[in-house]
Amino acid sequence: MKALGRHFILELSHCSSEVLCSLTKVREYIVEAAKRANAHVLKVTFHKFSPHGISGVVVIAESHLSIHTWPEEGYAAVDIYTCGDTTTPETACEYLAQMFEAKNVKLTVVNRGVKNGNGSFSHVVSNSSQLCLDSGQNLAEVPRRRHAVLRSA
Amino acid sequence: MKALGRHFILELSHCSSEVLCSLTKVREYIVEAAKRANAHVLKVTFHKFSPHGISGVVVIAESHLSIHTWPEEGYAAVDIYTCGDTTTPETACEYLAQMFEAKNVKLTVVNRGVKNGNGSFSHVVSNSSQLCLDSGQNLAEVPRRRHAVLRSA
Secondary structure (H helix, E strand, C coil), rough: CCEEEEEEEEECCCHHHHHHCCCCHHHHHHHHHHHHHCCCCCEEEEEEEECCCCEEEEECEEEEEEEEEHHHCCEEEEEEEEEECCCCCHHHHHHHHHHHCEEEEEEEEEEEEECCCCCCCEEEEEEEEEEEEEHCCCCCHHHCCCCCCCCCC | CCEEEEEEEEEECCCCHHHHHHHHHHHHHHHHHHHHHCCCCEEEEECCCCCCCEEEEECCCCCEEEEEEEEHCCCEEEEEECCCCCCCCCHHHHHHHCCCCEEEEEEEEEEEEEEECCEEEEEEEEEEEEEEHHHCCHHHHHCCCCCCCCCCC
C-alpha cells in the first residue's frame, strides 16, 4: 500500500510535569525531535497557557510535528506527520518519550494519502501499541516502514 | 468515555487545484474554519513549497488545525484537533470541504487523552467515514459529540 505520508499519533503519560511546564524545554525537544527524524525545520511556533500547559507546532518540509501538554496530568499529546523516504519519525517518538520521561506510551500510526481506485485519497490505521516503558517495553518494538514523496522546500 | 480532546483526520480529494495552490486562500480558509468551529486563534504559520504545495498550521486555544496540500493531486490532508465543550470541529470540516470544492472526503475521528485505569492516557478511533459529496452524501451525516476540558489562553 503506497501512502503519501505517515501520521504518528502519540500519547505520552506519567511524564515529568516540570518538563511539560517549561516552554524552553518543550520547544527545544520538539525541534530536536524533528532534526533527529531527519526532517527539515521550516517554522516553529509555540504558546504557553495560563496557569500551565503548552501548545506548539513545528512545520517541516515533510509536514509537521505538534504537541499539547497537560502538566497537571503528566500528559502530552503529540502528532508527527511526515512524508518522504528520508524521515524516521520513530526516532522522534523514542527521543520525546525519553526527554519527557514518559512511563507509558500509546502510539497509533495512520498511513495518510492512500490512493483509492477512483483517484480519491483515504487513510488506514497501520498499527497501534500501548507500551509500559518502565516494565521493559520500548518503542523500538513498533514496526518500521518508510514512505513516499518528498516535496522540495 | 471521557476524552480530553477529539482529533479529526480528514483527507479532501478531487479539490480545486487552483485553491490548493493559493497561499492566500488556503490560509484564509483554515483561519476561518477555526473561527467557524468556535475556536480561538492564537498563532498562524504557513509555508509555500516550490513548485507547489502549501503547509500551514493554526494554533488555537483548543489545540490546532493543520493542512498540507498537493495541488497536482487535487488533494489536501487536514487535521483538526480540539479540546473543550465549546468547539464544533464538524463545522470546520464541512466548511473546508466546501471551500476546497472537495468531491470526496475521508474522515476519521480519534478521541485523544482517554484515561486508562492506571492513570495513563490512550486514544480510541470513534468513527470513520468515506463520503462522496457529489453523490449526495454529506459531512452532516457524521455523528456529533462534544468533549472536555478547555484551557484558558
